[in-house]
Amino acid sequence: xxxxxxxxxxxxxxxxxxxxxxxxxxxxxxxxxxxxxxxxxxxxxxxxxxxxxxxxxxxxxxxxxxxxxxxxxxxxxxxxxxxxxxxxxxxxxxxxxxxxxxxxxxxxxxxxxxxxxxxxxxxxxxxxxxxxxxxxxxxxxxxxxxxxxxxxxxxxxxxxxxxxxxxxxxxxxxxxxxxxxxxxxxxxxxxxxxxxxxxxxxxxxxxxxxxxxxxxxxxxxxxxxxxxxxxxxxxxxxxxxxxxxx
Amino acid sequence: xxxxxxxxxxxxxxxxxxxxxxxxxxxxxxxxxxxxxxxxxxxxxxxxxxxxxxxxxxxxxxxxxxxxxxxxxxxxxxxxxxxxxxxxxxxxxxxxxxxxxxxxxxxxxxxxxxxxxxxxxxxxxxxxxxxxxxxxxxxxxxxxxxxxxxxxxxxxxxxxxxxxxxxxxxxxxxxxxxxxxxxxxxxxxxxxxxxxxxxxxxxxxxxxxxxxxx
Numbered sequence: 001x002x003x004x005x006x007x008x009x010x011x012x013x014x015x016x017x018x019x020x021x022x023x024x025x026x027x028x029x030x031x032x033x034x035x036x037x038x039x040x041x042x043x044x045x046x047x048x049x050x051x052x053x054x055x056x057x058x059x060x061x062x063x064x065x066x067x068x069x070x071x072x073x074x075x076x077x078x079x080x081x082x083x084x085x086x087x088x089x090x091x092x093x094x095x096x097x098x099x100x101x102x103x104x105x106x107x108x109x110x111x112x113x114x115x116x117x118x119x120x121x122x123x124x125x126x127x128x129x130x131x132x133x134x135x136x137x138x139x140x141x142x143x144x145x146x147x148x149x150x151x152x153x154x155x156x157x158x159x160x161x162x163x164x165x166x167x168x169x170x171x172x173x174x175x176x177x178x179x180x181x182x183x184x185x186x187x188x189x190x191x192x193x194x195x196x197x198x199x200x201x202x203x204x205x206x207x208x209x210x211x212x213x214x215x216x217x218x219x220x221x222x223x224x225x226x227x228x229x230x231x232x233x234x235x236x237x238x239x240x241x242x243x244x245x246x
Numbered sequence: 247x248x249x250x251x252x253x254x255x256x257x258x259x260x261x262x263x264x265x266x267x268x269x270x271x272x273x274x275x276x277x278x279x280x281x282x283x284x285x286x287x288x289x290x291x292x293x294x295x296x297x298x299x300x301x302x303x304x305x306x307x308x309x310x311x312x313x314x315x316x317x318x319x320x321x322x323x324x325x326x327x328x329x330x331x332x333x334x335x336x337x338x339x340x341x342x343x344x345x346x347x348x349x350x351x352x353x354x355x356x357x358x359x360x361x362x363x364x365x366x367x368x369x370x371x372x373x374x375x376x377x378x379x380x381x382x383x384x385x386x387x388x389x390x391x392x393x394x395x396x397x398x399x400x401x402x403x404x405x406x407x408x409x410x411x412x413x414x415x416x417x418x419x420x421x422x423x424x425x426x427x428x429x430x431x432x433x434x435x436x437x438x439x440x441x442x443x444x445x446x447x448x449x450x451x452x453x454x455x456x457x458x459x460x
Contacts, residue, residue: 082331
């Protein structure tokens with residue numbers, strides 16, 4: 001149950017693009033055609049599924065406060081968490097390189113379809129963001145970390161494929177000249193994000209859990225987008241979540 | 247200008263308008279939008295990026311002749327990551343609540359495309375002083391957009407600026423609220439950041455027809 005919940009939450013509620021704007025650069029740059037968007041999306045799922053669990057292991061056994069206890073009791077006081085940025089990005093860059101070499105060796109056809117996107121991915125914020133969110137949300141087990149990686153990858157995939165499809169169609173529309181290209185893409189993404197917000201009330205389950213879950217979502221969203229003290233905004237989000245629930 | 251030659255000042259002024267990193271070059275949107283619900287985090291973010299870009303551009307430009315081109319991405323990532331760790335630690339030490347609010351987005355400066363983009367496009371090919379100016383200029387261009395977005399989202403969304411109630415008190419119905427004005431709570435939600443940036447792009451391109459895409 002925990003797995004299913006995290007899976008759907010990471011795809012819809014905490015969607016990388018629509019809730020946190022991660023990976024927007026490649027999202028805007030590579031979304032002109034559906035076929036390339038599918039390629040990049042698949043590569044992102046792939047790399048997230050590898051790097052998030054890997055960074056989870058690093059975080060758990062190397063970086064967290066007291067993580068080095070397995071070396072001996074005298075290491076229990078060490079807290080290396082300030083190194084996490086550099087460790088995570090090093091892991092990601094190395095893994096991307098490694099994946100590129102392996103895929104080229106064993107599956108040339110997959111390499112040809114993903115090929116040019118793989119190096120791009122090392123600097124995709126969605127990948128580093130996945131690892132950093134995994135760390136800040138204190139995901140408990142390796143299985144859940146893998147689940148989270150795949151889930152947020154799929155969320156990103158959905159987002160880029162959807163916008164690519166819309167952009168293919170919108171080419172035939174009469175958009176005001178100054179909005180063409182980038183401007184209209186931003187506005188469409190905003191509208192899609194509003195749509196995705198309605199998933200916020202999705203994981204409510206039973207009556208009793210319902211209120212708890214909504215509150216948790218609310219708090220998560222509020223900390224991400226606004227000051228916690230800002231009562232006005234949290235009220236609005238609550239209202240929106242409640243309306244979705246009904 | 248005095249200190250700066252005409253060419254140098256162009257390096258700073260260009261990214262502010264016609265070659266803006268966010269609206270024209272489409273770089274660095276990733277970590278920019280999520281923190282613009284209010285003005286204060288936007289400004290902190292802009293300053294952090296300015297520090298990382300200025301110093302990073304200088305470091306890369308100093309090392310540009312000794313970096314083997316095959317591993318330059320990794321070298322760049324290490325330089326950025328080091329600078330970002332410094333920023334993160336400083337924020338944690340002196341502005342803890344703010345650093346909690348910015349959460350992972352300080353870390354995401356590392357993969358901010360604008361930084362890698364300027365390293366690749368400018369610092370690897372130009373001298374130290376010019377690279378420094380280019381870094382500061384682009385960070386300013388980035389910061390300007392952040393501050394505009396943050397200004398409108400905080401003003402229209404919460405009726406405050408830097409936390410001060412500039413439009414009056416929404417609970418006690420003073421100031422503008424007395425005549426029936428209401429906050430648009432939608433502005434503080436993530437989707438509106440995108441729409442506000444979209445509108446900025448619209449305004450900018452309507453003013454300068456050369457920027458219009460086909």
